[in-house]
Amino acid sequence: MEKYIINGGKKLYGEVPISGAKNAVVAILAATILADTPCVIENIPNISDVSILTSILHEMGASIKVINKTTLEIDTRRIRNPEVPYEQAKRMRASYYFLGSLLGQFKHAKVPLPGGCNFGVRPIDQHLKGFKTLGADWNLEYGVINVKAQKLTGSTIYLDVVSVGATINIMLAAVKAEGVSIIENAAREPHIVDLANFLNSMGADIMGAGTDTIKIRGVNHLHGVEYSIIPDQIEAGTYMVAAAATKGDLLIQNVIPKHLEPITVKLRKMGVEVTEYDDAVRVRYVGSLKQCDVKTLPHPGFPTDMQPQITTLLCLAEGTSIVKEGVWDNRFRYIDELRRMGAVVSVDGRVAVVEGIPHFTAAPVKAVDLRAGAAMVIAALSAEGTTEIEDIFHVERGYEDIEKKLLAIGADVKKISIPDRVLEQAL
Ligand SMILES: CC(=O)N[C@H]1[C@@H](OP(=O)(O)OP(=O)(O)OC[C@H]2O[C@@H](n3ccc(=O)[nH]c3=O)[C@H](O)[C@@H]2O)O[C@H](CO)[C@@H](O)[C@@H]1O
Numbered sequence: 001m002e003k004y005i006i007n008g009g010k011k012l013y014g015e016v017p018i019s020g021a022k023n024a025v026v027a028i029l030a031a032t033i034l035a036d037t038p039c040v041i042e043n044i045p046n047i048s049d050v051s052i053l054t055s056i057l058h059e060m061g062a063s064i065k066v067i068n069k070t071t072l073e074i075d076t077r078r079i080r081n082p083e084v085p086y087e088q089a090k091r092m093r094a095s096y097y098f099l100g101s102l103l104g105q106f107k108h109a110k111v112p113l114p115g116g117c118n119f120g121v122r123p124i125d126q127h128l129k130g131f132k133t134l135g136a137d138w139n140l141e142y143g144v145i146n147v148k149a150q151k152l153t154g155s156t157i158y159l160d161v162v163s164v165g166a167t168i169n170i171m172l173a174a175v176k177a178e179g180v181s182i183i184e185n186a187a188r189e190p191h192i193v194d195l196a197n198f199l200n201s202m203g204a205d206i207m208g209a210g211t212d213t214i215k216i217r218g219v220n221h222l223h224g225v226e227y228s229i230i231p232d233q234i235e236a237g238t239y240m241v242a243a244a245a246t247k248g249d250l251l252i253q254n255v256i257p258k259h260l261e262p263i264t265v266k267l268r269k270m271g272v273e274v275t276e277y278d279d280a281v282r283v284r285y286v287g288s289l290k291q292c293d294v295k296t297l298p299h300p301g302f303p304t305d306m307q308p309q310i311t312t313l314l315c316l317a318e319g320t321s322i323v324k325e326g327v328w329d330n331r332f333r334y335i336d337e338l339r340r341m342g343a344v345v346s347v348d349g350r351v352a353v354v355e356g357i358p359h360f361t362a363a364p365v366k367a368v369d370l371r372a373g374a375a376m377v378i379a380a381l382s383a384e385g386t387t388e389i390e391d392i393f394h395v396e397r398g399y400e401d402i403e404k405k406l407l408a409i410g411a412d413v414k415k416i417s418i419p420d421r422v423l424e425q426a427l
């Protein structure tokens with residue numbers, strides 16, 4: 001087991017580079033299945049979700065060449081069997097993008113039900129409705145979804161809920177279908193646009209990504225390309241919040257400031273100074289933090305994947321703040337952990353009422369999911385004393401080298417490994 005040990009109370013100061021976006025790269029790696037020639041993907045973050053996806057691709061028969069630390073060449077031409085191995089698939093959410101890409105390429109996919117963060121039920125009915133509308137049948141047996149079509153035919157699909165995953169999966173399945181597909185009430189997140197740009201550069205004909213109506217004219221072939229993943233909006237937002245929480249001053253580099261606007265607006269409301277540059281933002285604490293209300297919504301609203309981090313910052317603000325979770329039924333599970341560090345937050349369903357406290361105090365806590373883990377790191381960085389955070393494998397699903405990046409900007413953080421044997425003896 002691994003833990004972060006964070007000795008809090010140090011201001012974060014200096015420059016921090018942001019890696020490629022998790023939620024874009026996971027879609028784009030699955031999409032390489034659709035290419036007739038190898039793809040070179042740049043700005044790939046070194047996170048465990050990427051390692052799982054590349055090992056799934058490798059097991060299915062793809063050859064993967066490491067060009068440098070952030071660049072891979074992926075050749076999927078030797079994949080014959082459209083079956084995703086069970087053990088890896090269930091360790092992450094985005095393994096289900098192989099449903100769309102294998103269906104698009106082979107008209108057949110067998111993909112285990114995915115894992116990912118636990119926010120209560122995470123249905124995939126809209127994905128399956130999309131595949132069915134394009135002409136595929138599906139069934140679920142032994143935990144594996146089997147989806148098959150004689151032929152995929154372009155159609156109009158209205159999503160009953162705005163779903164990132166369903167929008168991406170339907171794009172992947174429709175890109176080589178016969179005729180025109182239209183996704184209505186589509187998600188508009190930056191990673192949807194990144195995937196559409198990737199597919200279009202391979203020869204696809206997709207219009208409207210980034211709006212709520214996406215039109216896909218099917219093509220026969222997609223060729224390999226060189227493509228660079230966009231910067232991670234949520235990793236950047238996490239460092240923005242960490243700068244404010246530690247009363248610090250950070251230049252967050254390699255970002256698209258437009259993608260950060262919903263976060264920037266809230267930080268400014270709280271009294272934090274945010275300066276935007278072409279591909280960087282500077283976040284500076286300039287005095288006590290003010291209360292602010294936040295509601296998470298699909299893009300361009302405030303991202304749900306920043307909800308635990310901003311709630312943690314609001315704990316340190318004067319007054320009472322209300323946080324409403326507009327996307328997931330159960331995304332406040334981490335509050336119990338934050339309470340160990342002194343947070344005064346009451347939760348009723350999708351609403352949290354946050355009372356400001358002067359500071360957090362260190363305690364042993366755990367990461368209950370990926371962004372919950374990031375919230376614990378932020379609380380620990382600002383806290384008095386030394387905090388131990390368990391279950392950090394969640395954090396490593398989405399943050400490249402977080403302890404190294406934090407060390408370089410003045411944090412006192414280390415990752416320790418406790419051999420399983422020692423743990424067994426202690427129990
Ligand atoms: C790998 C990835 O990109 N994960 C992100 C993706 O998750 P994911 O793609 O799973 O999230 P969705 O956008 O699909 O989910 C949004 C809402 O729609 C509901 N829903 C979704 C699909 C469906 O078929 N039926 C249905 O009812 C969900 O329960 C949820 O309430 O978007 C979420 C919302 O921004 C983020 O929190 C996740 O980080």
Ligand SMILES: C=C(OP(=O)(O)O)C(=O)O
Pocket residue numbers: 022023092093094115116117305370371398
């Ligand atoms: C919820 C997240 O990821 P996933 O959908 O992969 O579980 C996230 O990135 O915050």
